[in-house]
Amino acid sequence: MRSFTIRKWKGRILASSLTITDVEAGYGSVRVLHGVSITVEDGESVVLLGSNGNGKSTLIKCITGIVRPSAGAITLDVDGVTTDLVGMAPQDIVGLGIAMVPEGRRLFPALSVEENLVLGAFRKEARPMIAENLDFVFETFPRLKERRGQLAGSMSGGEQQMVAVARALMSNPKILLVDEPSVGLAPILVSQMIAKIKELKDQRAMTVLMAEQNFNQAIKIADRGYVIVHGEIAYEGATAEDLSNNDMIKEYYLGA
Amino acid sequence: MFTFDLLINAVAAGLMLGGFYAAVAIGLSITFGQLDIVNIAHPTFVILGSFVAFVINESFGIDPVLIGVVFMPIFYFLGMGLYQIYYVSFEKTGQESLSGLAFFFGLMFILEVLMILAFGVDYRLVSAAYIGETLHIGPLDLPLRMLIPAVAATLMTIAVVLYMSKTFMGKAIMAVSQDRLALQLMGADPIRVKRIALGIAIATAALAGALLIIIQPVEPSVGRLYIGRIFAIVVLGGMGSISGTFFAAILIGVVESFIATFYGPSWAPAVGFGILLLTLAIRPQGLFGRA
Numbered sequence: 135m136r137s138f139t140i141r142k143w144k145g146r147i148l149a150s151s152l153t154i155t156d157v158e159a160g161y162g163s164v165r166v167l168h169g170v171s172i173t174v175e176d177g178e179s180v181v182l183l184g185s186n187g188n189g190k191s192t193l194i195k196c197i198t199g200i201v202r203p204s205a206g207a208i209t210l211d212v213d214g215v216t217t218d219l220v221g222m223a224p225q226d227i228v229g230l231g232i233a234m235v236p237e238g239r240r241l242f243p244a245l246s247v248e249e250n251l252v253l254g255a256f257r258k259e260a261r262p263m264i265a266e267n268l269d270f271v272f273e274t275f276p277r278l279k280e281r282r283g284q285l286a287g288s289m290s291g292g293e294q295q296m297v298a299v300a301r302a303l304m305s306n307p308k309i310l311l312v313d314e315p316s317v318g319l320a321p322i323l324v325s326q327m328i329a330k331i332k333e334l335k336d337q338r339a340m341t342v343l344m345a346e347q348n349f350n351q352a353i354k355i356a357d358r359g360y361v362i363v364h365g366e367i368a369y370e371g372a373t374a375e376d377l378s379n380n381d382m383i384k385e386y387y388l389g390a
Numbered sequence: 391m392f393t394f395d396l397l398i399n400a401v402a403a404g405l406m407l408g409g410f411y412a413a414v415a416i417g418l419s420i421t422f423g424q425l426d427i428v429n430i431a432h433p434t435f436v437i438l439g440s441f442v443a444f445v446i447n448e449s450f451g452i453d454p455v456l457i458g459v460v461f462m463p464i465f466y467f468l469g470m471g472l473y474q475i476y477y478v479s480f481e482k483t484g485q486e487s488l489s490g491l492a493f494f495f496g497l498m499f500i501l502e503v504l505m506i507l508a509f510g511v512d513y514r515l516v517s518a519a520y521i522g523e524t525l526h527i528g529p530l531d532l533p534l535r536m537l538i539p540a541v542a543a544t545l546m547t548i549a550v551v552l553y554m555s556k557t558f559m560g561k562a563i564m565a566v567s568q569d570r571l572a573l574q575l576m577g578a579d580p581i582r583v584k585r586i587a588l589g590i591a592i593a594t595a596a597l598a599g600a601l602l603i604i605i606q607p608v609e610p611s612v613g614r615l616y617i618g619r620i621f622a623i624v625v626l627g628g629m630g631s632i633s634g635t636f637f638a639a640i641l642i643g644v645v646e647s648f649i650a651t652f653y654g655p656s657w658a659p660a661v662g663f664g665i666l667l668l669t670l671a672i673r674p675q676g677l678f679g680r681a
Contacts, residue, residue, distance in 0.1 A: 200571065224574035233575075240572040242565040244630060244680040249561055256558050257577030285680060305577060 149176040150212045150231065150308040150341060152197065157206035159196050166192045168365045169206070174309070179335055179342040181352040181359035183377070185386070189365040190345035191237055194313045197343075198234045199224040212308065229257045233307035237314040239298040243287025247278055250286050250297055254304030263306055271300035274334065292323040299331065303338070310335070312344040316351055324351050331355060349383060392652065395529040400651040401644060402530055408643020409540030410605060412547050412636045413598035414616055415623040417591035419635035420550075423624050425587055426567045427476070428491050431498035433613030433620065435592055439465065439599020440514075440608040441505055447516040454516045455542055458600025462593040469592025472497075473585045498613075505610035513607035521604060539601035546597055547636045550590070554632055563587040564630065619659065622666045628679025638677055641665070 152174040159167045166189045174180045182190045195201040197208055199222050208219040210230055219227055228234070233254075241250050251271060255264040272279035275296045281289065286297055295315065302310060312331060316324040332355045335342045346352035352359070359377050361369040371377035414436050421429040442461050443454040480486040480493060520534040554560035562583045565573050570580045602608060619642070627638030645665060646658040669677060 198575065200574075223579065224571070225577050225579045228575055228577040236572065236575060240569050240575070242568045242572065244568055245561070245565055249564070252558070253561050253565055253573070253576045253578075256562060260577075261558065301576075 150210065151175045152232075152309060152341075152343070153207075153209045153211065154193070154197070155207045155209075157193065157196055157203045157208060159192055159201050159203040159206075161192075161201070165204075166365050167196070167203070170362065170365065170367055171206075172360050172367065174341055174343050176341055177339060178357045179332070179344065179355045181356040181377075182343065182345040182362055183347070183349055183352060183359055183383070184345075184362040185347050188362050190347070190362055191313050192365075193362070194234065194311050194343070194345050197227075197311060198232065199227045210309075228305065229259070231259070231306070231308040232311065233302035233305045233309070234311040235298045235302045235313065235315065237317055239294045241286040241294055241297055241301070243285065245286060246283050247286055247289070247297055248282040250301050251278075251282075251304050254301035255306075257305050260304060260306040264304070267304050267306060271303055274303075274330065275300055291318050292320070292327075295319060295323070295327055299327065299334075303334065307340060309341045309343070312342065312346075314345055314347065316346060316348045321351075324348065325354070328352070328354050349377075349386075353378060396651060398529060399531060400647050402532060403536065403651075404644030404647030405640060406532070406536040406540040406643070407647055408640035409543040410536070410598075410601055411620065411623055411643050412639035413539065413543035413594065413601050415620040415627075415635050415639050416543075416547055416550055416632060417594040417598065418620050419624045419627065419632055420563070420587055420591040420594075422621070423627075423629045423631070423635065424563055424567060425584055427486070427494075427584075427588070429494050429588075429591070430491065430617060431494045431501060432591070432595060433616040434498045434501045435465070435468075435595035436599040436602060436616070437505065437608060437610060437613040438501060439596040440603040441509055441599070441610075442596065443600035443603050444509075444514045444516055444608070447518070451517070453518055454600045454604050455538065455597075458542075458597035461596040461600075465596035466589040466593040469589035470585045472592065473588035476588075477581060477584070502610050502613075509610065511609055511611075513609045514603070515607050516600075516603050518604065535604050539604055542597065542601055544636075546594060547632070550594065551632050551636075553590070559583065559586060563590075619662060622663055626666045626669055626676055628676030630680055631676070631678040634676060634678025641677075 154170060154172045156169045156171055157167055158165065158169055170193055182193065184190050192201055196203050199219065203220055210217045210219055217230060251268060255261055255267060277293060278296055278300055286294065315327055328351055344352060344355060353374055356374045356377060358373055359371050360367050361383060369380055369382055371380060377383060418429060418432045421427045439458060443457045446452055446457045447454050476490060476493060480490045520538060523534045525532040525534060525537060554564060562573060562578045566580050566583045573580050623638045623642055624635055627634030642662045645661055649658045649661045
């Protein structure tokens with residue numbers, strides 16, 4: 135099944151979607167998610183809104199296998215082939231074409247920018263396309279091309295975020311998960327980064343799920359979204375407009 | 391008495407000695423420098439390599455360098471198995487720092503005792519046609535028992551450096567101790583990466599051991615003489631830099647050779663550590679260390 139997928143993948147982008155059903159998860163005895171269900175359809179950008187400590191990151195971590203849900207199902211559907219992600223190791227989930235831009239970027243600080251990017255292409259399906267993808271990310275982020283030899287740990291926060299996004303793209307993902315891109319960055323840089331992610335999503339026909347606490351930033355990329363409060367989906371907005379007009383969001387984020 | 395002949399011979403002897411130090415230190419540079427695993431037993435694996443070369447050379451007369459190369463894959467699997475034990479027993483439960491150190495310390499003694507039981511405490515030698523030969527180039531005397539190990543060690547270093555810089559797995563080995571979770575998010579299994587890394591490290595000991603027994607007679611506990619020196623070389627070269635380890639090994643070799651030639655051999659180790667302390671005072675990351 136897997137080799138079949140690889141062969142087809144080289145030619146075109148596969149339709150892929152995520153379905154998360156009644157997921158419960160936590161850390162030790164602390165339960166963070168109490169039955170969360172969301173879907174991310176092919177080619178959509180879905181945002182997961184909520185302030186700190188409500189479970190956005192935990193949900194993203196459940197999808198990539200970093201946190202194992204205690205109940206519920208997480209399935210990936212690629213062109214009709216369904217894979218249950220619960221219980222899989224992160225490296226195997228990434229191998230299916232789900233890339234994550236982690237909160238706090240998590241670069242390899244003592245490796246150069248280029249070495250970080252090359253590691254992004256570690257998964258077997260991405261290796262044959264490494265030259266094209268490297269050209270692509272250098273074109274997208276010219277700054278990274280200038281600084282390709284510099285150690286990632288010595289770069290500014292904005293540049294590091296570029297490396298983190300570029301590194302995720304190097305794995306040729308079908309689905310891109312972005313966890314809190316605004317953490318530790320100036321608002322102007324966050325705007326630029328989110329605009330860039332939106333552009334990349336359209337160019338590469340990716341599916342994007344972004345967890346973000348800053349509503350005004352997140353709404354720029356959202357096709358639709360969810361608001362997560364105390365580990366439950368408190369509101370589901372079918373369009374970006376619905377999200378903007380929602381009373382709860384107005385109250386929490388827009389100060390209305 | 392300071393003559394030109396003495397000087398260039400001291401340099402040449404130092405380069406060759408340093409080349410051999412590199413062969414021993416490079417495995418530790420991978421485990422200690424890249425993986426943060428304090429494999430204090432590494433020199434003992436080198437001695438194990440020496441005894442493998444001794445036994446096969448004595449029985450079949452095969453060239454020790456060839457034996458070392460042929461045994462590299464076997465030592466590779468030995469290293470992978472060793473990591474698996476280390477992982478299951480310590481790393482998995484987060485006890486690697488102290489218990490892990492004790493594990494490698496214990497392993498060192500067990501290996502030593504096993505070798506003493508098997509081979510006794512006598513010094514052992516290998517025989518090869520070139521061991522007594524010396525190459526004369528003008529005033530330069532190059533004993534082949536030093537030159538051949540130095541060349542073999544240099545080739546091994548180049549191979550390891552190329553592997554680390556040119557392959558995905560090599561880059562993953564460089565990254566694994568920096569951020570294990572991030573490496574998983576690249577699609578790599580950190581346990582497998584470390585298993586392969588420790589395999590490579592122990593594989594280098596097979597050849598280093600064969601080179602050691604060409605240079606000098608070996609008995610089971612002689613590895614202890616090298617522990618301090620090779621840790622010093624790895625730290626001096628810079629943690630995580632394989633080529634740094636090589637240059638540090640050459641530097642220590644040349645300095646020791648100089649001191650031995652002009653001031654007397656007993657000062658040589660002290661000067662090596664002196665350089666280390668000075669370097670760390672000025673450049674805490676070592677000569678070629680990153681960040």
